Amino acid sequence: MSGIVSYGSYIPKYRIKPDEIARVWGEDADSIRTGINILSKSVPSPDEDVATISVEAARNAVRRGKVNAGDIGAIYVGSESHPYAVKPTATIVASAIGADFSLFSADYEFACKAGTAGMQNVKAMVDSGMIKLGMAIGADTSQGAPGDALEYSASAGGTAMILGKENVIAEINSTLSVTSDTPDFWRREGQPYPTHGERFTGEPAYFRHTINASKMLMERMGTKPSDYTYAVFHQPNGKFPTRAAKTLGFSEQQFKDGLLTPVIGNTYSGSMMTGLSAILDKAAPSDRILAVSFGSGAGSDAFDITVTKNIEKMDRESAPTIKKMLSDVKWLDYAIYAKFKKKIIVGDAVE
Amino acid sequence: MGKLSAVWRETNHRYRLVAHQCGNCKKMYFPPRDICPDCHRESIGKMKEKQLSGNGRIESFTIVHDAPSAFARQRPYVLALVKLDEGPILTAQIVDSDFSELEAGKKVRAVFRKIREDGKGGIIQYGYKFVLE
Numbered sequence: 001m002s003g004i005v006s007y008g009s010y011i012p013k014y015r016i017k018p019d020e021i022a023r024v025w026g027e028d029a030d031s032i033r034t035g036i037n038i039l040s041k042s043v044p045s046p047d048e049d050v051a052t053i054s055v056e057a058a059r060n061a062v063r064r065g066k067v068n069a070g071d072i073g074a075i076y077v078g079s080e081s082h083p084y085a086v087k088p089t090a091t092i093v094a095s096a097i098g099a100d101f102s103l104f105s106a107d108y109e110f111a112c113k114a115g116t117a118g119m120q121n122v123k124a125m126v127d128s129g130m131i132k133l134g135m136a137i138g139a140d141t142s143q144g145a146p147g148d149a150l151e152y153s154a155s156a157g158g159t160a161m162i163l164g165k166e167n168v169i170a171e172i173n174s175t176l177s178v179t180s181d182t183p184d185f186w187r188r189e190g191q192p193y194p195t196h197g198e199r200f201t202g203e204p205a206y207f208r209h210t211i212n213a214s215k216m217l218m219e220r221m222g223t224k225p226s227d228y229t230y231a232v233f234h235q236p237n238g239k240f241p242t243r244a245a246k247t248l249g250f251s252e253q254q255f256k257d258g259l260l261t262p263v264i265g266n267t268y269s270g271s272m273m274t275g276l277s278a279i280l281d282k283a284a285p286s287d288r289i290l291a292v293s294f295g296s297g298a299g300s301d302a303f304d305i306t307v308t309k310n311i312e313k314m315d316r317e318s319a320p321t322i323k324k325m326l327s328d329v330k331w332l333d334y335a336i337y338a339k340f341k342k343k344i345i346v347g348d349a350v351e
Numbered sequence: 352m353g354k355l356s357a358v359w360r361e362t363n364h365r366y367r368l369v370a371h372q373c374g375n376c377k378k379m380y381f382p383p384r385d386i387c388p389d390c391h392r393e394s395i396g397k398m399k400e401k402q403l404s405g406n407g408r409i410e411s412f413t414i415v416h417d418a419p420s421a422f423a424r425q426r427p428y429v430l431a432l433v434k435l436d437e438g439p440i441l442t443a444q445i446v447d448s449d450f451s452e453l454e455a456g457k458k459v460r461a462v463f464r465k466i467r468e469d470g471k472g473g474i475i476q477y478g479y480k481f482v483l484e
Contacts, residue, residue: 013447045446046424047464051477055463083465083475092477096366096463098402330447339424346423 003171006065010056037238041155041265060319073131074104078114113295140268145193155265159273185296213300232258234294278322365478381439405461458484
């Protein structure tokens with residue numbers, strides 16, 4: 001059966017706390033921490049974007065899986081913050097990891113689930129025999145307007161998954177998606193910051209899609225929450241995935257390892273995939289994982305995954321684990337954060 | 352357009368640290384050279400591509416305060432001479448580090464970063480920088 005052959009993530013080193021953001025805008029940091037469960041978020045350096053994050057994640061996946069980059073037959077990069085409107089990030093990733101000229105590739109966009117849409121595409125290509133190995137990346141340097149609620153959560157990071165049929169460390173038993181036209185969150189062409197459709201954000205968007213996709217997949221597989229060792233969901237904040245998990249009947253023991261948003265913020269297309277990466281860092285053979293992404297607009301991709309014995313042969317420390325990336329951080333104040341995020345205009349700097 | 356061609360030509364060595372090794376004396380050159388300056392004509396046709404590990408040590412470094420406009424947002428930043436494990440010494444930025452952490456001899460590794468943007472509508476140049484190991 002096809003599945004995950006290797007995985008790699010990248011989270012920028014810089015962090016900012018809600019206290020620092022709240023101090024500038026005269027808001028209550030305690031209500032942010034307790035209300036949406038965000039304790040800190042990652043911030044990209046001025047020289048980091050979705051291409052650099054994708055390349056670092058891709059290189060970590062190639063190194064960890066001892067994969068020959070020339071054997072990768074497809075690269076899809078899902079993001080809503082690609083550096084170019086026209087020129088695929090996938091071309092930069094392909095060149096940077098030394099992929100072959102004979103390559104399927106494209107950039108995807110479906111808000112926060114574009115990376116998992118790439119995983120589904122790559123799985124289908126592997127299953128059909130079109131390619132031997134394929135890489136799907138979910139990465140973002142997400143945007144939140146100064147003073148907007150999103151500023152507390154919109155962060156940066158990404159994860160690359162290499163899928164194939166040989167040396168699979170985690171089989172993808174099944175996957176399905178749900179889609180509807182829901183105006184919960186969007187960003188128009190050329191606009192620097194997104195708009196959220198307020199009351200559409202929770203029930204009609206995140207919960208309807210995430211919970212239904214999870215239920216439909218469990219129904220298809222004949223499983224119940226207690227059959228899974230781990231569950232991981234898209235994490236726009238710390239509160240939504242916790243509520244979705246509890247509504248479905250998962251315990252904290254099952255979802256705590258994949259829940260990263262409280263410490264790194266919402267990495268958008270990288271969110272669920274990076275949570276899955278954290279789970280794979282510690283998973284054991286036979287562990288079963290329910291992984292469900294969500295993208296505004298809206299839709300969810302659900303995956304039923306079983307870890308195989310091959311994971312014991314993999315040197316998971318050969319690339320940075322999520323735990324390592326969470327421990328090696330540098331804290332920013334709002335002034336440096338504003339400089340890094342280009343909220344300060346630097347003269348006539350060409351950049 | 353000449354600059355764009357140069358960016359494109361240099362992709363292999365800027366993205367993946369691809370060096371040239373002289374097939375005659377085995378010396379490694381980065382940036383790549385078509386002819387070995389020691390072996391001259393004896394190296395013609397013998398320069399082979401070799402991918403460098405990206406691991407090295409700081410030889411020396413300086414802190415740039417008066418930066419070119421393309422680097423204004425990163426000011427102040429660190430520019431270092433890095434001696435790679437395979438031999439070549441190259442000039443590059445050290446990023447994500449406090450200045451107090453830097454010392455000659457410390458281990459560094461290459462990372463993939465944005466080098467500069469050619470204006471708001473121009474090409475984005477990517478390449479290597481280094482972080483402390």
